[in-house]
Amino acid sequence: MWLAALWLLVLTPALLLLLRALQNQLGANPVEELTLELGQWALRLLLLTLAATPVRRLTGWNGLLRHRRLLGLSAAAYALMHLLVYAVLDQGLALSLIVQDVFKRPFITAGMAAALLLLPLAATSFDAAVRRLGARRWQALHRLVYAATGLALLHFWWKVKVDTAEPAIYLAVFGLLLAARLLPARRRTPQRPVARRQPA
Amino acid sequence: MYWRRTMRRVKSWILAASAVTPRPVYEARRRLLQAGAGLVVGSLLPVRSRAVAPAGGVFANAPRGGFGTDEALTPHEFVTGYNNFYEFGTDKADPAAHAHSLRPRPWQVVIDGAVASPLTLDIDEFLKPQQLEERIYRLRCVEGWSMVIPWIGLPLADVLRRVEPLGSAKYVEFTTLHDPEQMPGQRRDVLPWPYVEGLRLDEAMHPLSFLAVGVYGDLLPNQNGAPLRLVVPWKYGFKSVKSIVRIRFTEQQPKTAWNVVAPREYGFYANVNPAVDHPRWSQARERRLGEGLFTARRPTLPFNGYAEEVASLYSDMDLSRDY
Numbered sequence: 258m259w260l261a262a263l264w265l266l267v268l269t270p271a272l273l274l275l276l277r278a279l280q281n282q283l284g285a286n287p288v289e290e291l292t293l294e295l296g297q298w299a300l301r302l303l304l305l306t307l308a309a310t311p312v313r314r315l316t317g318w319n320g321l322l323r324h325r326r327l328l329g330l331s332a333a334a335y336a337l338m339h340l341l342v343y344a345v346l347d348q349g350l351a352l353s354l355i356v357q358d359v360f361k362r363p364f365i366t367a368g369m370a371a372a373l374l375l376l377p378l379a380a381t382s383f384d385a386a387v388r389r390l391g392a393r394r395w396q397a398l399h400r401l402v403y404a405a406t407g408l409a410l411l412h413f414w415w416k417v418k419v420d421t422a423e424p425a426i427y428l429a430v431f432g433l434l435l436a437a438r439l440l441p442a443r444r445r446t447p448q449r450p451v452a453r454r455q456p457a
Numbered sequence: 458m459y460w461r462r463t464m465r466r467v468k469s470w471i472l473a474a475s476a477v478t479p480r481p482v483y484e485a486r487r488r489l490l491q492a493g494a495g496l497v498v499g500s501l502l503p504v505r506s507r508a509v510a511p512a513g514g515v516f517a518n519a520p521r522g523g524f525g526t527d528e529a530l531t532p533h534e535f536v537t538g539y540n541n542f543y544e545f546g547t548d549k550a551d552p553a554a555h556a557h558s559l560r561p562r563p564w565q566v567v568i569d570g571a572v573a574s575p576l577t578l579d580i581d582e583f584l585k586p587q588q589l590e591e592r593i594y595r596l597r598c599v600e601g602w603s604m605v606i607p608w609i610g611l612p613l614a615d616v617l618r619r620v621e622p623l624g625s626a627k628y629v630e631f632t633t634l635h636d637p638e639q640m641p642g643q644r645r646d647v648l649p650w651p652y653v654e655g656l657r658l659d660e661a662m663h664p665l666s667f668l669a670v671g672v673y674g675d676l677l678p679n680q681n682g683a684p685l686r687l688v689v690p691w692k693y694g695f696k697s698v699k700s701i702v703r704i705r706f707t708e709q710q711p712k713t714a715w716n717v718v719a720p721r722e723y724g725f726y727a728n729v730n731p732a733v734d735h736p737r738w739s740q741a742r743e744r745r746l747g748e749g750l751f752t753a754r755r756p757t758l759p760f761n762g763y764a765e766e767v768a769s770l771y772s773d774m775d776l777s778r779d780y
Binding site: 278283285286288289291349354358362364415416417418420 | 531534535538539547549550602645647648718719734736737738739744746747749750753754
């Protein structure tokens with residue numbers, strides 16, 4: 258059930274964009290619209306992926322955690338589509354222009370770094386990769402998701418001109434998700450469940 | 458398909474009115490139109506018939522001015538639906554969605570500062586039909602997109618001359634309405650309100666500098682800067698200040714809105730220049746709006762293609778420094 262809902266969640270934005278593109282409904286600047294939407298969904302899905310652990314720890318509900326791989330892979334897929342639209346439709350696959358952009362403009366540098374960091378994570382998302390790398394090394398590698406998210410947020414922050422309201426919301430969510438990882442250790446200390454079990 | 462209408466194709470972008478219609482004929486036609494005899498006599502004169510503006514537009518009869526381009530016009534829906542007008546929100550769709558709260562009538566414009574005879578003009582002073590003309594200009598945004606827009610209005614110099622600038626005047630400052638009631642975007646401090654822009658006096662007096670009261674044959678929609686906006690086609694779009702309430706002659710260079718917020722990114726001059734990049738956008742190429750998903754960017758021209766007319770204004774300047 259949750260699996261179906263999550264599949265719907267991750268596929269719907271892409272399908273809607275495809276539909277709008279086919280109907281020529283992407284507005285005056287379709288390349289910009291497509292780039293922006295794909296980038297925003299990559300970020301939202303990344304944050305949702307990072308929410309899986311805190312949500313389980315705080316609420317006990319593990320619906321997200323069980324399908325974290327789907328969420329993470331879809332975030333990477335949106336990031337890749339975002340990157341492809343930029344490289345192919347916006348820059349016309351002119352490699353020299355793209356390289357120039359990456360080295361000259363910090364917001365492109367940050368975005369490109371974020372996208373590239375997600376690639377090894379997506380490439381090692383299957384079970385055999387975990388076995389081959391060993392759980393410890395695999396987990397160390399996948400901690401790169403924090404760096405990728407941070408860079409993606411920086412990319413978005415630098416991209417907007419003066420209206421930082423939306424990236425600020427994402428940054429706040431990211432901060433809360435990181436902070437939530439520090440909480441559970443303290444939460445385990447109360448003895449309430451034990452006390453209840455003891456006969457009066 | 459009125460947006461596909463073209464002018465006579467010429468090598469240069471510029472098309473003098475005299476190339477289309479002999480000047481005496483043109484002027485005679487104007488006078489006759491003013492006299493209300495346009496329909497009768499106009500059909501007898503050997504003038505090239507001008508393209509038809511959208512039916513019912515209040516400026517449907519404005520004559521074509523001396524400047525133009527043969528490029529396809531950007532569709533009306535994009536000219537009026539894709540706007541940077543932060544007074545109504547920072548998203549491109551915000552102005553069209555929220556600008557209904559602006560009341561463009563009645564409206565007064567103060568022209569003062571270093572002038573012999575300051576004036577307060579009612580917007581209808583700017584709407585005298587005999588002085589209005591249509592100018593099809595390219596508009597290049599600093600963000601890397603561009604449009605081709607048929608403005609209706611009058612040369613800025615025509616208005617500025619009325620107040621007799623003093624010899625000490627070196628700049629002209631333009632101020633947008635500041636009223637958070639009418640402009641809800643001003644409730645947030647994304648820019649220092651009111652929005653201020655400025656030109657050097659010789660730039661302001663240049664024949665290309667234009668005050669627009671209409672677009673596409675009709676009154677300016679609020680999101681395009683009703684009732685009166687500046688159009689400076691060789692500069693990035695943010696110089697073309699909207700919904701003007703004050704025009705002031707100054708001796709000092711005006712403190713302009715974007716330049717105050719981010720001087721490294723937005724210079725006072727803001728001339729379109731493919732050789733000088735914005736820190737976040739290459740200015741070498743641009744995307745012409747309305748061309749669809751798979752059309753490549755086109756090369757940006759120095760001074761947005763108006764170099765022949767305006768490059769001499771900057772001959773003694775280093776434009777990579779005075780960007």
